Amino acid sequence: MEKAIALKNFSYQYPDGTKALSNINLSVEHHRRVALIGPNGAGKSTLLLAVPGFIKGDGQIFVDGIHVRKKNLKKIRSIIASCFENPEDQLFMPTLFDDVAFGPLNLGLSPEQVKKRVEDTLKKVGLSNMADKAPHHLSAGQKRAAAIATVLSMEPKIITLDEPDGNLDPRNRKNLTNLLMELTQTLIIATCNMDFAAEIAQRAILVDKGQIIADDDTEKIMKNSSLMNEHGLEVPKKFI
Numbered sequence: 001m002e003k004a005i006a007l008k009n010f011s012y013q014y015p016d017g018t019k020a021l022s023n024i025n026l027s028v029e030h031h032r033r034v035a036l037i038g039p040n041g042a043g044k045s046t047l048l049l050a051v052p053g054f055i056k057g058d059g060q061i062f063v064d065g066i067h068v069r070k071k072n073l074k075k076i077r078s079i080i081a082s083c084f085e086n087p088e089d090q091l092f093m094p095t096l097f098d099d100v101a102f103g104p105l106n107l108g109l110s111p112e113q114v115k116k117r118v119e120d121t122l123k124k125v126g127l128s129n130m131a132d133k134a135p136h137h138l139s140a141g142q143k144r145a146a147a148i149a150t151v152l153s154m155e156p157k158i159i160t161l162d163e164p165d166g167n168l169d170p171r172n173r174k175n176l177t178n179l180l181m182e183l184t185q186t187l188i189i190a191t192c193n194m195d196f197a198a199e200i201a202q203r204a205i206l207v208d209k210g211q212i213i214a215d216d217d218t219e220k221i222m223k224n225s226s227l228m229n230e231h232g233l234e235v236p237k238k239f240i
């Protein structure tokens with residue numbers, strides 16, 4: 001079976017010359033929950049932008065066995081959906097309902113199916129009573145949940161989430177944890193919150209200065225306090 005994602009000797013340099021990723025090699029099996037951890041500026045978000053082809057670097061990336069390149073992007077984007085670091089990059093319609101409906105409508109679902117998808121998804125993220133609200137009027141935590149809903153409503157095979165726990169209060173973070181744990185899709189989650197990562201991910205990939213430092217079972221990496229400290233991270237409560 002094809003890997004959910006695979007990167008081969010992938011490097012990326014921003015136009016200003018910043019080398020954000022150097023020679024990344026990794027693959028993720030389907031149906032796994034993987035945390036991408038590392039300090040600020042490590043390259044986590046860059047990696048999550050590169051995988052679905054939002055930025056183009058050197059080396060090769062495959063999503064579900066399909067080479068990420070211009071001619072395949074439409075297909076790729078039907079397989080993998082990304083929840084961006086900044087929720088406002090994801091919310092652009094007049095109402096929350098429209099934003100969450102956007103993906104399913106593009107997938108060609110009927111209006112009834114779309115309505116059901118949107119209602120179910122908004123319920124899952126705790127925003128059922130906000131469907132008619134303008135997304136830019138939501139609170140920061142509500143925007144985060146809304147952005148996650150726009151991705152979940154598409155029911156993609158692979159989901160990347162960049163700091164999905166940002167701005168969430170403890171109850172909503174717990175709800176998000178439970179929600180992500182119930183999903184059977186492949187999840188790749190970038191986060192600086194080690195407690196959150198430790199709850200969700202079976203595997204952790206530690207990135208720093210654009211390189212993969214460690215890639216192993218979450219527990220094995222996170223219990224290594226000297227490794228964690230060396231890269232500006234803390235051992236989560238669960239493993240102390």
Ligand SMILES: Nc1ncnc2c1ncn2[C@@H]1O[C@H](COP(=O)(O)OP(=O)(O)OP(=O)(O)O)[C@@H](O)[C@H]1O
Nearest residue numbers: 014016018020039040041042043044045046047192
């Ligand atoms: N648009 C850009 N132009 C130039 N450099 C950038 C750009 N975006 C990010 N960088 C740089 O690339 C490197 C990796 O950034 P990236 O956003 O991937 O880090 P990150 O691991 O997601 O960090 P954080 O935890 O703060 O979100 C950093 O040195 C950053 O300054």
Ligand SMILES: [Mg+2]
Nearest residue numbers: 044045046085
């Ligand atoms: Mg980031």
